[in-house]
Amino acid sequence: MENLAAVHIGLPLDAYLAQSRERITSQLAELIKIDTVAPNEERAFPLIEKWLDALGMEHYRQEPHPELDIHDDYTPPFVLNNQSPRRNLKARWPHTDKPRLRISIHVDVVPAGKHPQPWSGLVDNERVYGRGSADNKANIIILLEALRLMKQLDLQSAYDIEVDFVTDEEAGGNGALSCTLYPDTADAVLVMECTDLLPYYGHRGCVTFDVTCSGETGHMGCSHGKGLFDHVFDIVTSLKTLSNELNTQALAMEGYQTLGDDARVIQLNINECEAKGWHGTAMEIFRLRCNLGLPPDLNCEEGMKIVEQRLTSAGVDVALTMSGLRNRGYIGKPQGPLLNALTTYSAPALVQQHAPTLWHVSCDARHYEKLNPQEIVIWGVGSLSQAHSNNEYVQIDDMLSGINTLITLLSNHEVRL
Ligand SMILES: [Zn+2]
Numbered sequence: 001m002e003n004l005a006a007v008h009i010g011l012p013l014d015a016y017l018a019q020s021r022e023r024i025t026s027q028l029a030e031l032i033k034i035d036t037v038a039p040n041e042e043r044a045f046p047l048i049e050k051w052l053d054a055l056g057m058e059h060y061r062q063e064p065h066p067e068l069d070i071h072d073d074y075t076p077p078f079v080l081n082n083q084s085p086r087r088n089l090k091a092r093w094p095h096t097d098k099p100r101l102r103i104s105i106h107v108d109v110v111p112a113g114k115h116p117q118p119w120s121g122l123v124d125n126e127r128v129y130g131r132g133s134a135d136n137k138a139n140i141i142i143l144l145e146a147l148r149l150m151k152q153l154d155l156q157s158a159y160d161i162e163v164d165f166v167t168d169e170e171a172g173g174n175g176a177l178s179c180t181l182y183p184d185t186a187d188a189v190l191v192m193e194c195t196d197l198l199p200y201y202g203h204r205g206c207v208t209f210d211v212t213c214s215g216e217t218g219h220m221g222c223s224h225g226k227g228l229f230d231h232v233f234d235i236v237t238s239l240k241t242l243s244n245e246l247n248t249q250a251l252a253m254e255g256y257q258t259l260g261d262d263a264r265v266i267q268l269n270i271n272e273c274e275a276k277g278w279h280g281t282a283m284e285i286f287r288l289r290c291n292l293g294l295p296p297d298l299n300c301e302e303g304m305k306i307v308e309q310r311l312t313s314a315g316v317d318v319a320l321t322m323s324g325l326r327n328r329g330y331i332g333k334p335q336g337p338l339l340n341a342l343t344t345y346s347a348p349a350l351v352q353q354h355a356p357t358l359w360h361v362s363c364d365a366r367h368y369e370k371l372n373p374q375e376i377v378i379w380g381v382g383s384l385s386q387a388h389s390n391n392e393y394v395q396i397d398d399m400l401s402g403i404n405t406l407i408t409l410l411s412n413h414e415v416r417l
Contacts, residue, residue, distance in 0.1 A: 013407065017400045020145070024403075025128050025396055027051075028141045029121025032130035038108040039083040041167040041175075048107075048165060051144050052091050055151060057163075059091040065181035068174060073367065075172025078208075078324045086167040088175050093147065093161035101159035101338075101410075102186035102371060104176055104364055105139050105380075106169030106193075114390040127393040134382030138394040138402075139192035140165070142381055146406035155411040162186070169364050172325055176364035180371060188338045188375050189368040193359075194382030197402055199342040200359040201377060202255060202331040203366070204265055205294040207303045208324030211235055212287045213317060228283040231316050232275075235288065238314040242307065243268035243292060250295040255334065255358030265360045266293040271324075289323060296329030296358055327362035336375035341412070345405045346379075 017024075034044045045061065052059045064085035068074055077083055089107070109132030112118035118131035128138070143163070150157065166175035213235075215228030247266040250256055256265055272289035294303045304322060311318050333339075339356050361384065365376050381402035386392050 013404055014400070016149075017403055020149075021396060021400065024141060024145055024399060025123045027145075028128050028133065028138055028394070028399070029123055029130075031137045031140060032121035032128070032133055033119050035112075035119055036107055036109050036132065037111050038168055038171045039086055041086060041107045044107050045089050045165075048089060048140065048144075055093075055144065055147055057091045057093055057147075059089060061087040062090050062179065062182070063087055064174075065178045067181060068178045071177060071181065073173070073177050073326070073328060075168075075174055075324070075326055085174050085178060088167055088179050089165035090179070091163040091165070093157055093163075096157060096160045098158060098160045099187040100162065100185065102162050102164065102189045102368065102373070103143060104164045104166055104179070104189065104191045104368065105143065106136050106166050106175065106364060107140070108167055108170050108175075109135065109137070110170050110388050113388075115392060116390075123396075126397070127395055129391070129393040131392055133386070133392050133394045135194045135384075135387030135392070136169070136192065136380070136382065138382050138399055139194070139380040142399050142402040142406060143192065146403045146410060149403070149407055150411055155407070157410055158412055159188075159410060161410065166364065173327060173364050173367060176367040180367045184371055186368070186371040186373045188336075189365070189371065189373045189377070190338065191363055191365040191368065191376065191378045192380035193363050193378050194384050194387045195359065195379055196383050197346045197379065197381055197398060197405065199339050199346070199356050199377050199379040201334055201336070201339055201356050201375070202296050203329060203359040203362055203378060204250065204296050205298065205300065205303070205327050205329030205366075206291055206362050207294060207300040207322060207326050208271065208289065208291045209304060209307065210287060210289050210319075210321045210323045211239075211311070212285070212319045212321075214285050215283055228286050232283075232286055234314045234316050235286075235311060235318070236270075238310050238316070239268050239290060239292070239307070242310050246293070246295055246298075246306075250293075253295060253297070253358070255296070255331065255356075256360070258355055258357055259360075263360070266295065268292050291325060294329055296331045299328050300326040325362075328366050329362070330366035330369065330376070331358065332365075332376050333374075336377070338375050338377045338409075341409050342377060342379050342405070345408045345412075346401075
């Protein structure tokens with residue numbers, strides 16, 4: 001690859017990319033400055049469309065699929081306070097008769113939280129900072145930069161490339177779901193996410209649910225059997241025990257075995273907690289909103305059944321409702337041309353020791369099964385340890401490495417599906 005680049009530009013690709021550093025970081029900074037917290041993803045589309053025009057790529061904004069909100073995988077708008085589904089941006093590299101590669105990248109970011117300069121796009125010698133730098137805007141930039149360099153170097157693509165710039169990943173995945181409901185196929189799918197340039201062939205799921213129970217009221221100090229307050233401990237303890245067991249179950253799966261016994265794939269989070277009762281009176285209502293990770297082989301309904309059984313056997317009488325994220329897990333094939341190529345081409349020494357595994361967080365990959373691809377791979381620049389954090393940044397050298405890998409992947413004619 002370096003020789004091929006050297007023929008066209010008189011420089012090894014790494015050296016050439018190093019010269020492009022400033023343009024790459026300033027493009028990322030420009031994108032970070034646009035606040036794309038859902039439902040405002042479309043704010044970034046004009047800038048991305050300008051870059052696509054410069055590449056000569058066809059593009060259009062695709063309306064939400066008319067049957068999106070009746071699909072089983074649809075996430076009702078609990079997370080977004082009744083915001084309706086939004087358009088996605090679709091793009092296509094000039095048509096070829098090569099194998100069809102669909103690339104999916106989400107444009108939304110999580111809210112700023114306590115990030116001190118979320119929309120700054122601040123750049124120093126090593127990093128670009130801001131909300132969405134790692135998750136997931138650096139991936140938009142490295143893909144477009146790889147395509148730009150391929151065009152400049154006159155490198156033919158080994159694939160017919162179609163890109164989905166999707167909305168709503170962080171709030172449920174309805175953007176990618178909408179894209180995949182349109183009748184279409186793909187030979188392979190690359191979902192670009194902040195995986196530290198390591199390829200994954202599946203991911204775990206998660207489900208958000210409300211546990212609500214009501215108790216018998218009475219004056220504090222009187223005996224009314226087991227009160228609601230005691231049940232609070234039963235509920236939390238049962239769910240915590242369940243998450244530990246599901247974690248053990250996940251770690252026994254083939255795609256997680258290399259992580260070691262101490263790894264935490266499945267977690268329980270409490271997102272909201274509400275208790276009601278008059279002062280000095282026994283608690284009347286108790287409600288928890290929880291998010292529970294699920295092993296990739298359990299769907300959300302199966303997960304909810306297990307939660308219900310667990311709470312019932314703990315003697316707690318509760319109402320249980322799904323109330324937010326319902327991300328089904330996905331398990332693909334641990335071998336495939338795209339997965340093998342990314343394992344081979346990714347530069348970090350780490351990847352050489354890294355047998356491809358299942359990702360320990362959820363993403364949009366699950367939706368792309370509908371296109372019947374031979375494989376779906378999750379890969380991209382940015383670190384999960386930075387994603388959603390209060391000091392989110394991406395390493396510039398990792399971006400250059402990712403561009404190098406993408407160019408090798410997308411133009412290498414030995415890579416066949
Ligand atoms: Zn992401």
